[in-house]
Amino acid sequence: MEPRLFGSFVEHMGRTVYSGVFEPGHPLADADGLRTDVLELTRELGVTLVRYPGGNFVSNYRWEDGVGPVEDRPARLDLAWRSLEDNSFGLNEFMAWAAKAGVEPMMALNLGTRGVAEALELVEYANYPGGTRLSELRRSHGVDKPHDVRLWCLGNELDGPWQMGHKTAGEYGRLAAETARALKRFDPNLSLVACGSSNSGMATFGSWEAEVLEATYDMVDYISLHAYYDPSDGDADSFLASAADMDHMIKSIAATADHVGAKLRSRKKIKLSFDEWNVWYQSRFKGESSLEWAAHPRLIEDVYDVTDAVVVGSLLITLLRNADRVGVACQAQLANVIAPIMTEPGGPAWRQTIFHPFALTARYARGEVLRVEPDSPLIETAKYGEVPAIWATATHDPETGEITLFAVNRDRHGALPLEIALPGDMRVAEHLELADDDPSARNTAADPERVVPRQGTGAALDGRRATLTLPPVSWTIVRFAPLTARSAR
Template sequence: MRTARLTLDPGFRIGDIDRRLFGSFVEHMGRSVYTGIYEPGHPAADADGLREDVLELTRELGVTTVRYPGGNFVSNYRWEDGVGPVEERPTRLDLAWRSVESNAFGLNEFMAWARKAAVEPMMAVNLGTRGVAEALALLEYANHPGGTALSDLRRAHGAPEPHGIRVWCLGNEMDGPWQMGHKTADEYGRLAAETARAMKRFDPALQLVACGSSNAYIDTFASWEATVLEHTYEHVDMVSLHAYYEPVDGDVDSFLASGAEMDRMIDSIVATADHIGAKLRSRKKIKLSFDEWNVWYQSRFPGESALEWSSAPRLIEDVYDTVDAVVVGSLLITLLRHADRVDVACQAQLANIIAPIMTEPGGPAWRQTIFHPFALTARHARGTVLRVEPQSPVLETARYGEVPALWATATHDEESGAVTLFAVNRDRTAPLTLTADLRPLPGLRVAEHLVLDGSGEPAGAVNTAAEPDRVRPVAVDGTATDGDQLTVQLPPASWSMVRLVPATGTATPPAAPAPTA
């Protein structure tokens, strides 16, 4: 039996958890909006056309913040097209995804949805085909109380109170040649700096996110961030990271180690940002917004040029199995292990497009396999992330070299005394016995051990509309503490969550946030 060890000690901390780590993403792409979160006439739609079954699943998922309206879509988007009387809104061509956009759903509809979903909005501005003036106009329309042309226009559109959007993305993936209005790092850096300076003049308390690299393999990775931050360092609060993972050429072993690649990517951008901060002699620390991440089988996507012009097409609707869910769980572990620098993270996307929630037009909504590790982590990762230093066997992967078989983190809620351990066994061939030293946290008992087993049968099992609960976490009996030691059996290719509570305390999990009106 292969073994691994770690120690849980509240004296060794990475940082407090920013609840915005459990964010999601809604883009005008495919069926993310139309027949995803918004479908007037659906049996579950409310008076605003919002699908209440999707709202319920969103709250269950534990999403805290949602990035909108893109994504590639935003770089050719006119926000003005999506406000005002719906019957007067123009139909436009979306060049990003070769789709026909009705603009029936726009800013005010999204904000109504966000309030009902109890999520914080994260708004992106178009710095591809537009610039400073248009960003300021959107900001005034959204956030100014009234008494100006644009704020009074919002009020006339049925939104009397300002939306109070606090977090703004300064464009999207402007390093990518596929982006409308693609720019060099210098071109984008200067535009982002001028936009940030103007937006902070409107409200210094805004939090602004500069575009980082669209992936870790683009030629300009890290050098892009260095140049952009030379321009924007004192004007922005975060820089973005984007990454998607799949088993390249069927290499499942490397796929299960995707968290190692995300870990290196974060370390690289932290080092780059800190280098620029030192160069500028700044005391400020730039934080990270990992505002696009997920498993995405990009090799199955023929590319935008292969798409036919249509409205809300079925686009990139990947169906996930248990191994995909284990990888998503490992990526969440990686984000938690960087809680000192990653303030925001958004799984892309929320509904239908590479999503934890699937829907059918006029039909049901259901949870994909990847829904479960996200929902459980969002619900139980509370308080402070502990710095665990596992001793683990190593695996050799073709893509990432040697990686530890055990990928783990733990959180400690000082108020309740609860500790939650999240652990992935990356080894597809053998189980792993994990022992955790609890001497610094005496008197804990196991309240719950749940596992998603990617090695179990039937291989490749997925959730569908017909079988929505075929794959879900399974409770493991018998996991217990013995004195000051916890022993956990981790099946091959599995994700586990073990909740520990004070022996005299309650095992009741934290309640999901209540929806707002």
């Protein structure tokens, strides 16, 4: 299992950056204008990797605008979100934030309105030690040592007609291959992500990946996947089963990548970068054309409830269950925009309901992912057919011997029993549940602790068997520790 599975996403969109992670003048801002309350929550969330600066934003972005003296930086129009971008936060500010947050940067390149030359210039500015025009420019901006960014996205969602610089698979595949070839010449150890489909509903889903990978297979390391799940249509059973779609999407693209590898007679395995995923009340968003030009407006600031958190927990379970192929994953986004962290300008920051399953999974999913196949009742859904009511996985930490179980009960009408066979004599070290008598309960600035994980009840051990009850519409974590580890302490 890769630590990069617990990634997040900071895009210049809405208030993710401005009054999200960055707010000079806030009472809790540090000398760099970074909100220390958001930094603290980011560390608590357990984020390991952050993708930046987009997203749709990157396809019309000039990275040069965001470096150098702030007073000299130009204001630009962001065509993706019809926003006014003053560029007071850019590459070096993001890298300073990433260092303080303790996260690895994942940088996206503009292959929408720009190309190979601009990509190479950014990589040289960011990664070359010194002695060249661009590396010395970085040093003149107060950054003596290179940022040494190792993971790069070759554009964003360029299959989408909403994207600045939208391309066909053939057009994008050639540009991505040319860019990848040049970047690997600069540093063969860079890890590169080719754009996959924007979502599985695209007419070119699957065929896009096949054509792009045929052009880029030997030069890229990952193909990207994006998926958002919308609870707005009122079909609660299908929404709770969203992980069935994510699982099918992962397996479909892995099979497509393997087919291309076989066709090219390559022994290389392409991994998957699920670098945008989340719950998003997308049907409430009226589209980019409905937006008025504004500077970092309040944009898709969804407020999440218990059901949303349970779905997020099930998506995390799905990523873990596919950790043999998914090497990178980023929940979109970190602050304010469909986010686990909410803030108010000049005011507080707080945890949304979806914060909790992510934080606990990131904290305790360690070591190896175990194959878990619960024998579960089935639920009939309109979108995905029959799905198991219980969706689960487990991890084993070889250093501590702990086994951690993650489980979701999708049933809206009743609790379900779960019996677990353990490999040895163990004890319950921790048992937490995210559930509520009101599955629409939410956290707000006025009541930020309305929904939190609570101590689970009813877990019992009988020899090497554990039993527990999963409440309806719930996400559960149970940590089992070896008895020998307890006696050693």
